[in-house]
Amino acid sequence: MTGPTFDIVIPTIGRPSLQRLIASLARSAGPAPERLIVVDDRRDPSAPLSLGPGPAWPANILEGPGRGPAAARNAGWRAATAQWVAFLDDDVEVEPDWLERLAADLASAPEPVAGVQGNIVVPLPDSRKPTDWERNVAGLQTAMWATADLAYRREVLARAGGFDTRFRRAYREDADLGLRVVRAGYRIVRGSRTVLHPPGPDRFWTSVKLQAGNADNLLMRRIHGPGWRQAASAPAGRLLRHLAVSAAGAAGVAGLIAGKPALARLGGAAWVAGTTEFALARILPGPRTPAEVWKMSVTSAVLPAAATLHAGLGLARHGFRRDRLPAAVLLDRDGTLVEDVPYNGDPERVLPKPGAREALDRLRRAGVPLAVVSNQSGIARGTLTLEQVERVNQRIEKELGPLGPWLICPHGPADACDCRKPAPGMIRKAARLLDVPADRCVVIGDIGSDVQAALGAGATAILVPTEVTLPEEIRSAPRVAPDLGTAVDMLLGGQSR
Secondary structure, three states, X not given: OOOOOEEEEEEEOOOOHHHHHHHHHHXXXXXXXXXXXXXXXXXXXXXXXXXXXXXXXXXXXXXXOOOOHHHHHHHHHHHOOOOEEEEEXXXXXXXXXHHHHHHHHHHOXXXXXXXXEEEEEXXXXXXXXXXXXXXXXXXXXXXXXXXXXXXXXXXXXXXXXXXXXXXXXXXXXXXXXXXXXXXXXXXXXXXXEEEEOOOOOOOOOXXXXXHHHHHHHHHXXXXXXXXXXXXXXXXXXXXXXXXXXXXXXXXXHHHHHHOOXXXXXXXXXXXXXXXXXXXXXXXXXXXXXXXXXXXXXXXXXXXXXXXXXXXXXXXXXXXXXXXOOOOEEEEXXXXXXXXXXXXXXXXXXXXXXXXXXXXXXXXXXXXXXXXXXXXXXXXXXXXXXXXXXXXHHHHHHHHHOOOOOEEEEOOOHHHOOOOOOOOOHHHHHHHHHXXXXXXXEEEEEOOHHHHHHHHHOOOEXXXXXXXXXXXXXXXXXXXXXXXXXXXXXXXXXXXXX
């Protein structure tokens, strides 16, 4: 290939549509990907996953974590090595020129463009009006940032921390990532390629089960604030009407139990009126067959209560207010991000602290900028060179992902500089580089000098003690966490996993 390299990542739960997708990729003309990565996310894979007859490219079947599409896609893109990662859902089929157009889309994407979205076509019947389920799936044709077909630069995925694994369903996880990427200053554009997305099987209770997404909407509000729908061009939905209908039904039942017939009649009448309006809104645009009318009538009576229940569960779990996140997190290096190897100039001796990658990814997913502030007096002592320190830092980023600007103090204790912790110079400089107020930064370190540097700059400090931390440093620290993951949980409200 002369253009940008790309890998294709397909998360799957083993649906029969996967083989149709693989076959359509085999028929597609254009440059081959570096690799095809299929993430087998079946929770109980009793038999090997079959891809069927496929293209002659390298294909890898990767065992997924079994925690939903967000976690499966993360496993896929982290195994990728190409410049771009093209995500496809396992229920789409690509057009015959899809590969050629994908390559052209990526080649024409300038540097500020982080993602290129494909066009989704939902084939609907010509002989009748579409059903409620078919109209629901057809909404994908105008959805923003739908990962049914979306290619991202791999380095941008790393900087964003990938998909937020709190989204356990195939709902809102792509909109969340898209919002974080756009708010980081990148662009996501629409390309020229096309995939077909057949509606798939329409089961009787599907529309009721889909109401679990109301809990994910509350998570979106917590992460992105009350304006997230407008920012993501997401329709308003009917939750307020569902709440009103459910309240009317509850009032009618309460009136019956309490022996208050007027309340029972009023609540019952309002519930019937609301349910009838909802059922008609679903029936009239459709084919109006007896089976469709019956399904819409029954599910319209149950759906508002299901929406109310899941919204309540989401409210209990995620709250209704947006997280107040730190403007930036500044991290000590040795003893905090990696095991402390005194005066280490050898990248091979880099050993990340347990759980460090996962903790940092949660901060990236939340959109919190990062920086490293590290004393490296070995340079002044002559036991290290700046080049050795930089090679170690590069190895740390390879292990833990991008960490923002690196601020290194090369001075010794007797140099009386303003940058060596416990002096606040590096903290203030990091805040300037990130263009954030120092008093809204959080410094995480393992010894008292990290805490003192943070407080001297007006920042918040969290101490994560190790075996070298003095007992008096622990006692005097304003906030203490047993490990980096817990410190991040403290910053993200304990719900970041």
